Amino acid sequence: MFNxxxxxxxxxxxxxxxxxxxxxxxFAEVKVVFCNKKNAGVxxxxxxxxxxxxxxxxxxxxxxxxIIQQVKKYQPDVIxxxxxxxxxxxxxxxxxxxxxxxxxxxxxxxxxxxxxxxHFVHEAVLAxxxxxxxxxxxxxxxxxxxxxILYQSSFEIPEHANIQLIEDKIHQLEHEGLPLAVEEFxxxxxx
Numbered sequence: 377m378f379n380x381x382x383x384x385x386x387x388x389x390x391x392x393x394x395x396x397x398x399x400x401x402x403f404a405e406v407k408v409v410f411c412n413k414k415n416a417g418v419x420x421x422x423x424x425x426x427x428x429x430x431x432x433x434x435x436x437x438x439x440x441x442x443i444i445q446q447v448k449k450y451q452p453d454v455i456x457x458x459x460x461x462x463x464x465x466x467x468x469x470x471x472x473x474x475x476x477x478x479x480x481x482x483x484x485x486x487x488x489x490x491x492x493x494x495h496f497v498h499e500a501v502l503a504x505x506x507x508x509x510x511x512x513x514x515x516x517x518x519x520x521x522x523x524x525i526l527y528q529s530s531f532e533i534p535e536h537a538n539i540q541l542i543e544d545k546i547h548q549l550e551h552e553g554l555p556l557a558v559e560e561f562x563x564x565x566x567x
Contacts (some may be wrong), residue, residue, distance in 0.1 A: 378404035378562045381452040383460040384411055388418025390458035390479060390550055395425045397555035404562055407450045412437065412462060414496035437465065444471045444521055457516065458554065461493055466518050476516035477561060478523070479554055480548045483530055485511040488521030498542045501533070508532055509542060511549045513557040 380398060388409075389551045395406045409422040419429050436442045444467065445457065446492045457478040458465070469476060480488060482497045492500065501509045510530030515523035529549045533542065 377402075377475060378453040378565075379451050380404055380406045380558065380562075381450050381455045382406055382409045382422075382458050383446055383455065384409055384416065384418040385413055385461045386416055386418060386459045388416065388421040388459070388546065390554055391418050392421045392425065393551045394456060394458065394555055394558065395422065395427055397559075399425070403560075404453070404559070407452070410447070411443055412460070414551055419437050424520060433443075434462075437462065437468075439466065441471075444446070444468055453565060454558060456554070456558055463490075463520065464516055469516060469518055474515060477526065477558065478514055478521070479550060480512045480514065480521055482512065483508065483510045484514060484521055488512075490520055492521070495521070495543065497519070498539045498546070501542065502537065502539065509546070511546060511553055513554060513567050526561060527553055529553045 382391045382394060391409055398404045398406055406427055408428040408430060409418055409420055410432060412432055414431050422429050430446060432443055452475060455472055455476045457476065482488065482501060487497050487500050510528060510532045512525055513527040514525045517523040531545055
């Protein structure tokens, strides 16, 4: 059985989607959700699915190896950043080399890097008059949004599109693509 660890900061729709998807499989499960916000919606969603949650603070993540040691207890085969907004420290990346996957709401390498998350990405896409946008799922390395691309999915931006329309379509692609990309990543590791 593959062990999945999820890091999330927000409402948790992608985390919940992963939990439910892998609950229906017999080869992997989401073991725990780590969250850096004690009031984030993801905590309640995970607990309702009987998935353990761990809440941590900035010092735990950046100034010690506490979170690394906690994550190691779950023997993760993959760590999924599903709406987790903090830059992952280098020592964490080194501890879980080639095991951390990030979900990004643009077609990288475009519109990635510091400050490029959520509606900021969609605003930049519209301002650049892009014809297409989408999602990228990639391995995490020491550079923001520069790791190996594992999966991309896109759509054509309609004329007169607004941020809400783009955001809704991006969420749809995330919910469709993230479980498939995680599953493919895990199955390739087993070859």
